[in-house]
Amino acid sequence: MASGYLDNLISTFGGAPEGPDPSRLEGLLEMARAEVEQPSDELLGHIQRMKDRVHAAGQERQGHLDARPGELDPHVFSLIEANIEACRTLERSLDGFHADPGAVILEQLEQDARAFLESCDRLSELAHSSQPICPGCGSSGPEPSCPHCEVDRLIPDPEGAERDFEQVQVNEEFMAVFNAYTRVINGQGGLAELMQALQPLEFSLLEAQALLQQAVEQAPEDASLPPLLRTVDTALDGVNRMHAVNENRSTRELNEGWSQVLGGAAGLQKLIPRHE
Numbered sequence: 001m002a003s004g005y006l007d008n009l010i011s012t013f014g015g016a017p018e019g020p021d022p023s024r025l026e027g028l029l030e031m032a033r034a035e036v037e038q039p040s041d042e043l044l045g046h047i048q049r050m051k052d053r054v055h056a057a058g059q060e061r062q063g064h065l066d067a068r069p070g071e072l073d074p075h076v077f078s079l080i081e082a083n084i085e086a087c088r089t090l091e092r093s094l095d096g097f098h099a100d101p102g103a104v105i106l107e108q109l110e111q112d113a114r115a116f117l118e119s120c121d122r123l124s125e126l127a128h129s130s131q132p133i134c135p136g137c138g139s140s141g142p143e144p145s146c147p148h149c150e151v152d153r154l155i156p157d158p159e160g161a162e163r164d165f166e167q168v169q170v171n172e173e174f175m176a177v178f179n180a181y182t183r184v185i186n187g188q189g190g191l192a193e194l195m196q197a198l199q200p201l202e203f204s205l206l207e208a209q210a211l212l213q214q215a216v217e218q219a220p221e222d223a224s225l226p227p228l229l230r231t232v233d234t235a236l237d238g239v240n241r242m243h244a245v246n247e248n249r250s251t252r253e254l255n256e257g258w259s260q261v262l263g264g265a266a267g268l269q270k271l272i273p274r275h276e
Contacts, residue, residue: 022046025113032097032106039101051094054116058087073148076138079123086116127158132249136187144249145190152184152191157251160185170265173201181242181258191246201261202239208232228268235264 020034021027022043028050035043061084065077072080093109126138132153133139134146145152170178180197183189212229219225238260245254 022050025050025117029106029110029113032101032109036101036103036106044098044101047094047098051091051098054087054091054094058084058091061087071137071149073134073137073139076126079119079126083116083119083123086112086119090116124158127156129156131155134187135185135251149187151187151189152249154184154245154249154251154254157255160251160255170262173204174261174265177201177242177261178258181254184254185251195243195246198239198242202236205232205236205239205264209236231264231267234267235261238262238264 020030022031023046028046031043031046032039061080065072065080065084090109090112093105093112097105097109126133129140131140132144132155134149134151134153135156136149136151137146139146139148140153141147143153176197177194180189180194184191184194209229209232212225212232215222216225216229238257241253241257241260245251245257
């Protein structure tokens with residue numbers, strides 16, 4: 001669903017931090033109020049671009065909904081459906097103002113914009129929930145595991161969709177953890193699968209840590225060893241953070257942990273000379 005759909009709704013269409021920003025609804029409406037009697041070509045251009053963006057957003061969200069028929073929690077489904085309808089209504093109002101601007105259509109446009117942003121707020125509340133929700137169907141409840149999807153409920157990470165992980169070539173142990181982590185995030189697998197995948201990687205990192213600690217003691221003058229040891233330590237810290245999600249149920253900690261694990265893989269790749 002659920003994580004990719006819910007993130008960044010307000011950041012895309014929310015209010016401008018200062019002054020009228022026509023790329024955001026609040027800023028665009030402020031410009032429209034100032035020019036309602038005699039709209040400039042610039043304003044009408046901004047209206048058209050916003051209409052195109054809202055149309056694209058509605059199409060994308062409808063695609064998310066159509067791709068998961070019958071899989072979403074009914075409450076979440078109704079919120080998304082309402083948001084899509086709000087997109088369509090707002091698109092019609094923007095089109096109406098572009099075709100025949102005036103005070104009457106502006107009033108309707110403002111009403112429809114408020115309804116759209118309110119529907120985004122209701123969805124955003126799920127993305128910012130302090131209670132665990134199912135990453136597959138979006139349901140919440142007292143059970144740690146979703147009865148419908150049979151995966152672990154997790155506290156969402158509102159910034160999850162913004163994360164841009166480094167592209168790194170990794171070995172099979174790192175890849176197994178990545179695959180299990182991705183399945184958990186997408187609501188396709190459980191934490192038990194991830195914990196199992198972490199074990200071989202953790203053992204390898206612990207072995208590397210012990211060998212590097214011994215090497216540092218035996219050759220303190222070798223400047224290449226401490227950075228390698230710090231990199232392995234960072235990856236192990238990430239593994240421990242991912243393990244802790246069994247208790248804290250935090251998607252943010254899961255993402256941060258994987259970021260550290262991947263950072264460790266990238267660091268090792270850069271620090272260890274390649275032998276062709």
